[in-house]
Amino acid sequence: MLDITLLRKDLDHVVARLLTRKNPQAFLDVDAFRALEGERKTLQTRTEELQSQRNSLSKQIGILSGQIARFVATEDFEQADFNKAQVEHNKNKVAEIKDELDRSAARLEVIQAELHTLLLAVPNLPHESVPVGSDESGNVELRRWGTPRTFDFPVKDHVDLGERLGLDFETGTKLAGSRFTFMRGPIARLHRALAAFMLDIQTREHGYTECYTPYVVNADTLRGTGQLPKFEGDLFAVKKGGQDGEPVPDTQALYLIPTSEVTLTNVVRDEIVAEAELPIKLTAHTPCFRSEAGSAGRDTRGMIRQHQFDKVEMVQIVHPEKSYEALEEMTGHAEAVLQRLGLPYRVLALCTGDMGFGATRTHDLEVWVPAQNAYREISSVSNCEAFQARRLQARFKNAQGKNELVHTLNGSGLAVGRTLVAVLENYQRADGRIDVPAALQPYLGGADVL
Structure with missing residues (x-):
């Protein structure tokens, strides 16, 4: 706010x-x-x-x-x-x-x-350093890492590559509807391995505390981070039964989380933390649920845009004077995952017209997807300054003994499904088998090929 x-x-x-x-x-x-x-x-x-x-x-x-x-x-x-x-x-x-x-x-x-x-209903003010633009065409590329691979055989997409590994969209649709995926066998193991790998990097190397959070939250929690009231149409509401069949009041409505940014950031809601406790660095691996109300017809094939997907989230609660330093640090924490996996990517500074509701500045990481011959978003790292903290009444006691709003940041470290897509497509062989990146092999029992 x-x-x-x-x-x-x-x-x-x-x-x-x-x-x-x-x-x-x-x-x-x-x-x-x-x-x-x-x-x-x-x-x-x-x-x-x-x-x-x-x-x-x-x-x-x-x-x-x-x-x-x-x-x-x-x-x-x-x-x-x-x-x-x-x-x-x-x-x-x-x-x-x-x-x-x-x-x-x-x-x-x-x-x-x-x-x-x-x-x-009012979004955050863009930071003065944010490029002005009306849509994604106004985003500014900051840097690239890695060189996209040149293939000497026809490239397959992750849908075709994943089928023999247990990637099953038909069963997902039967069980829940379109934009849901079912995985079994090797692909499910690879998905789990990626999440564990990401968590280990963020906790062992970057100083985040691993958390397990609820997947269902109340409206106050979503208001605190800005998803409500403006984006209620993007959320999945959960109907809760009352006693003796009585309906539950709307004030008790529950929602599936769109990201664990919501739960992790809300841990400081209505709290006054000591300055010495900052920064607070939290991470969690959770499913995320989004109705994708504004993306009808986009990315209907495969795993790029799903109603349910997994993500390893990074959240930092920091001193106001440190938030832009933290933004650069968190961008690097997301990049580290892609670099360990050997996946080419680029980093963008989002323009004013492409930024999210609560952000003052956002860096997007886009990974190379060979079948699309394009870079696609795999992480978004944002500084919200005091925008969320003001809603949350999340404060710290400064050196003068006065209560001051913290700054909050969030970012993906990374989106697990999209990382799986990138691994399948970038490491494919002509016969359809997948080379396992060296960093993932210990998480797959030493296997070097799927």
Whole structure:
């Protein structure tokens, strides 16, 4: 969530920066925001005036009440009666002011809630270093690693290569529908080996703590990292039965996680951590569930775009002054996996129009996919600065003893299914067998060919 003071200080500038993202898109109802802000300012000014009047009247009541006993003692009953009447008048005025203050407070609460709702739909501001562009064509290549292999035989794609190894789309479709995959035998072992290999690199070499997280979460958890309310259509909701057949209220809705970024980042929700605990580095291997609502007709063949896929996620919670250093570090952590596997890739800086909702800057890693003769995304590493932390109220106590929002980062280390695709296609032989990268062989009982 954006800091509302940014909009209050220079709304036009913030809107102009937001419009460098996908445009046109209604990120913020500017007229509604201005109207609510105007009313909020008026109410707060009036509240301050009323509180000042109430304080003045209360002080007068105290003085007048104290004088009454003295006037009675001197038998100045006329003045005593006057003071009593004035006290009663002032008390009535204080009661009227209290009623107005209560009404103002109630209205302010509604306004703040409406402003909060508006802000929940507003994406993060792109960092000044992010290239401006309307879509993926505006992304900037930062570097490449490795040289795509030249084949002296017709290249097969992972669907054909995987079939004899146990990659079964027909059974996946029978069990769950399109964009689901069933694996058995060698391909299932390779998939498991890749996940274990990735976890070992991130935990043993890069200092992440391995976690096991829920695959089903509540709405608060998804709001904390920005998936709700804006992207509810991309999520799989889980229906939970109530007692005695009673329906469960929507407030208790549960969702399958779209990524373990959600669960890992939420561990600091409503927490104040010590500065010495930063950075917090977490990783997890989980399935991810996405409806792919905005990608109908894209990548319908094979494993590139699935409703269920596995990912090894990296999350860092860091000091605000360290987040861009952490972004470079995490990009390198994802690259290390591809380099160990000997898979050619490139690193892109995403432009403003291609970045995700919560990111201020994103680096995408794209691996070479021979059958498509193209680089395809296999990891996305993003710095969200304080955007998620503000929603989560995730803070640390700084050197001055004040609570300050942390910065959060997330990235894939890597998407397991897409890595499997890349291994199959880059290491294929003319006879359809697959050479096993040396780094994976210990995870497959020493096998060097599948």
